[in-house]
Amino acid sequence: MMQQPISFYFDNRIVRVADQPITATVLAWLRGAVRRTGTKEGCAEGDCGACTVIVAELADEAGDAGGIRAGNLVLRPINACIRFLPTLHGKALLTIEDLAGLTDRALHPVQQAMVDCHGSQCGFCTPGFVMSLFATYLRHQAAQTTPDRAAIAHDLAGNLCRCTGYRPILDAAARMFALPPATLDTAPIEAALRAVAAETGAGLSYAAAGQAGPGARFYAPREVDALAAWYAERPEATLLAGATDIGLWVNKRFRDVGDLLYLGDVAALRCIEREGDVLRIGAGATLEAAWAALIGLEPALGEMALRFAGPPVRHAGTMGGNVANGSPIGDAAPVLMAMDARLVLQHGAQSREVPLDAFYLDYMRNDLAKGEFLRAILVPLPDPDTRMRAYKISKRFDCDISALSCGLAVTLEGETISRVRLAFGGMAATVRRARHAEAALHEAVWGEAAVRAAMAALDEDFTPLSDLRASRGYRRLVARNLLWRFWLETRSAAPLPAASVRVRTFAMAGAV
């Protein structure tokens, strides 16, 4: 494949970058190489959102839903601090400096509303909030809707502010729709992206000028076969998707990740589609898209999807990455395990299927062979008689790693449990099912006695650790109580309404 510069749309034109290392971040490039300093660094690990920018790509190339549509573009707010520059190839980058140019007024409505509502104090988080709100603005402008306060809060879950207390920013988000509108003209961006796509051919192969050897190459094929073949030949390379983990390995752990094989441009891997009685989630589908698809199967997953991560992480990271990197506190695996998900693993031209509950071997170790990659997650469509919930318990409500999380499902025949899946994260070295508790419920009547027995059996399943997030005692107690809560919410007689446990719903309702 021909060596090419990284080509993307920025500052109203196509820019070509040939001098940056493959792990140069978008933020470092903006602030250092082109001195666009409006985008701020607050943490360099995707926690604070001060570096939020918008990445846009052609909708017909994007391969998955979950982004924001404007014209024929899909736009996504992402954290520039953990996004590697070569992944922008063929895409457009919009930053805080671009907004005022979208209107003939001094300020874009998002910016004007932030001024009017006192949404900016020290101002350091402001560009990130403005860009997140810009994404909100575009989404609702396209759909001709206006968000309620809860929806605004969801959209701002990935941005931290230390001054305002957030209320004025939420006010600004409501006000921006009342101001004279501004429209993003997508035509010039689309034209530029088509031009880049035409010259890219089968994909990007990039190394910084003068760099060669191991660790210098960034390869972004557009076809699965090319990806599989390349990886089989170079299993020491690192597979890169949303970089919400790998960005931290580079920025914070200074790990040498070697050559990077980017799967974000393989449209086939980003597809989410129904195949018979299975939902197939391509390994490259964003978390945003994948969760939306799962919620389509099981609406009770909505809360977990929102609390999984803030929008800039959900729009960048992939569910495949979350599953394949396999942290014991990963929040997707318990949900998928409760749904009997299977994984499609591919090595070269060979592929195989593995049940997710057999995939994790030990702490941070899984069943992937060298050169093998996760191609798709297969989720059987749930039986209509299945009752399911997912819970996440963390210290902070948003943007926090779980102390524990779980996916819980029972399928009933009448009131008898014909199938039960109780999968927990944060309770052991890997995400795994609580087999003893499941046994206590299997073929029992879905009632208080069986639930009590299952709660007791959880002690046989898990001996959780005490760590910074929670103590062993807390984890034990709350794991049991989550089972109890699951029953309260899904029992046939007088179930507890789900809204009462969605604390954000309640907090927003009370807000003024």
Place this chain on the structure above:
Amino acid sequence: MDINMGNGGIGVPVVRRDAMAKVLGVAQYAADFPHENTAYAALTLSKVARGRISRLDTAAAEAVAGVRMVLTHRSLNESLGDETFVMKGGHMQSSFLPLTSDEIHYAGQIVSLTIADTLEAAEEAARLVAIDYAREAASASMDDAGLTEEPADSGIDVGDAEAAFAAAEVKVDATYVTPAQHHNPIELYAASAAWQDGKLLINLPSQWVMGTRAGLAKVFGIPIEDVHVESPYVGGAFGAKASILPHVVLVAMAARRLGRPVKLVVPREAGFTVGSFRPAARSRVRLAATRQGKLTAVMHDEVGQSAVIDHVAFAGMEATSKMYASPNIRMRAATVATDVNSPGFMRAPAEAPSFFGFESAMDELAVALGIDPVELRIMNEPARDPVSGLPWSSRLLVECYRRGAALFGWSDRNPKPGSMVAADGTLIGYGCATATYPSAMAPSSARVRLSADGSCVVYCAAHDVGTGAYTVLGQVAADVLGVPDELVTVEMGHSRHPSGPVSGGSITTGSAGSAVHMAARAVRERLFATVAAGQDRSKMTLADRHVVLPDGSRRAISDIIGGLPGGVIEEHADWKPTDMDDKTMQQGLAGGMAFAGPVGGTHVSFSFGAQFAEVRIDPLLRTIRVARMVGVFACGRIINPRTARSNLMGGMIWGASSALLEESQIDRARGRFANTDLASYHFAANADVGEVVVEMLDEHDSVVNAIGTKAVGEVGIVGMPAAIANAVYHATGVRVRKTPILMEDLL
């Protein structure tokens, strides 16, 4: 532009004048300033908490292409001026300057500064600096065994509190613990230094440009006027940026040696140890009362974490001693030295931890007495400061409670713990607590220029750290000069401006505002003198860009000033707080720390507030959510209700964060902070914040300063942790005497 700017002046909710630059992304913070030919710096930090460097090898680091310098204790051999710790009259964040010896005093201490042509090279080289340590046992926690308490002050004694406590009918004796915390403004620490013709220009986020200038002049042995400190925008500070952090000196030194500008942006995790933090504290509070609820003894013993390198105490008993009427008061502060970086100011440094314990104890007393917590506080309202016997300059605490209780719906509260339950079983708790903060003052200068077109410029080396000072100081001038706010420009955050005070202790509006007021009045006097020499100036006014003469006739400012040489009137003022002598004032204006108050010669000045919280606790999961907060405050005159309200609200959310989330956890085995990133150092995200109601009472204080303002920036945090803890008790019957209150404290 369709911004409603208002007409300026005092009391108007003028839109921030810096908001536009911030929403456009063009406001330049320290890390944004470009310098030609800048070299980049990266830090290497100590991995051990105590000991010595036994081996140091910089060869690999120096071999990295583009590396220009690796500064270590071996290569730093310059003689530096003897500048001291900010709490000892100097300007430094710590008495200890890293790289001046091979000793390690705390984990995360700077052990080398690497400079290179690119940031990537500097970072790579910094990782290649090879260091072995001769490690010694260290204690980063004040709870470690074998540490001793040392008295930090002589205490406060009124009457005989021990005897009164022993004899009392009802008493509370409990100990409350608060953790170490870090400011974590969203802006990282940064510094860039350039030398030109022996003069130092430094860009950094600063709450004290004048102090930084004075301190750096002393360190480098150059005249004070040869140091220029620039900090026009500060991305949050909260006390973190109120002194000179050691890396600033090192960066300036490297720039001088290299003859080239050097820039350092301190990564988030390093920010936990290259600057200061709020130290852990333990408050034992003893309260005694009659059965009717009259306090007979108030005792508060606080032990705070300090550092081996800097013994420093932040106990808040100056404030807690003044809260309630009691004939017997006894206060003692002590410290425990630990192997940590020097603690420092963090938003309400003394008051926030102290009031968590003190106001929790008041709630415990209310429970013991069976008296409503609001009423208990009101019935012990002191007519005068119970310690000095002096009158208050103003104190509307009772009014704050009455109004707050009404706004909150306190009368709906069933006093029995656990008695208020939502339909779905959620436990509901109501709690309240008092907030206060001293209204101290510092001397300040200002210059005000009025031009013929009616435009006005205010110059002052004060700072807008997000508080709204750019806006508020302009309003003071606009008010005096009768010009619309949009014609006012405010220049701050640069040491070339007339001296301004440290932006700490909630003093900027009162101090710099008084100086602006004084300078603007001088401008007005000149205007009056010019237009009508010999007329009675007390009967002249300024409005709508016109001078109104005693006979009611009007003269346009443009006509008056247009005829003057230069076409402007410009006046400088040096403002001195009441009760401050001239020498102290001059020290303050020269960049020294000079405070007057809150206890003056004739009055005692504090801001007050009553704070209320509603918590909701899931009975199964023990998750705690703050559903509502109400704060009613009396802070003197409010120059700008919009900025003041936002500061108070932000403070309350800090209080909620502190109550439920914020803790710098200590890895005791390794003697270091464990959660040094924003993923694990939790402060409130937007979903953690429910409804917040803030009100400011219309309070007139003619004593505190020329413009009648009291402290706003910090008081909002002070009562909130206790109000939430008290609400948690009310919801569950579980008294948690520590913060953060975690789910598992309610098992």
